[in-house]
Amino acid sequence: MDPPNNPIELKKQSCHDKKVLLVCKILQNPPTKMTPKGFMFHFVSSENSKITYLRRYWSTITGVKGAMNLVRALSDEIKETPLRRSLWKDLIQEQATKILIKEEPTRGLYPDRGTQTCVIVPFSGKEKSVP
Structure with missing residues (x-):
């Protein structure tokens, strides 16, 4: 879908809106057309070193806050219909x-590759009798 060509509408668009519309138009160029969702998915899941470099700040405190804002915005968009x-x-x-499930206490002799507890370590007869 092309942006409106009405000059009044074009003047009302913010710089961010213009940039988003330009990127969406570029995504539709052959030979490999891409949807905005396809682009976002590839951006966040790609293992390409140049793309992972562009995501490097997502793991910082500021970056995580921005990522959470993105998730909230996606949530609001997704939850518009029943x-x-x-x-x-x-x-x-x-x-x-x-x-x-991950927070459930671990079980077994060596939970999560930890050390064995002293409760199940066998001692010699002499050591067992010490209070």
Whole structure:
């Protein structure tokens, strides 16, 4: 979809809007057309060293705050219809379940490759009798 050609509408657009529309127009150029979602997905998931370099600040405190704002904006956009709200809820429940499972206390002799507890270490008869 092309931006409106009405000169009054063009003047109302912010610099950010103009840049976004330009990027979207470039994404539609052959030979490899890309949707904005496809672009964003590739940007955040690519292992290309130049692209990962562009994401380097996402792990800083400021970068994480900006990334969380992006997630909130996506959440608001996604949850506009009942079907999409339901799908969003399913995703959040899936993620919450994964978090809770990871927080469950570890079990076994060597939990998470940790050391063996002294409770199950066998001692000699002499050492067992020491209070």
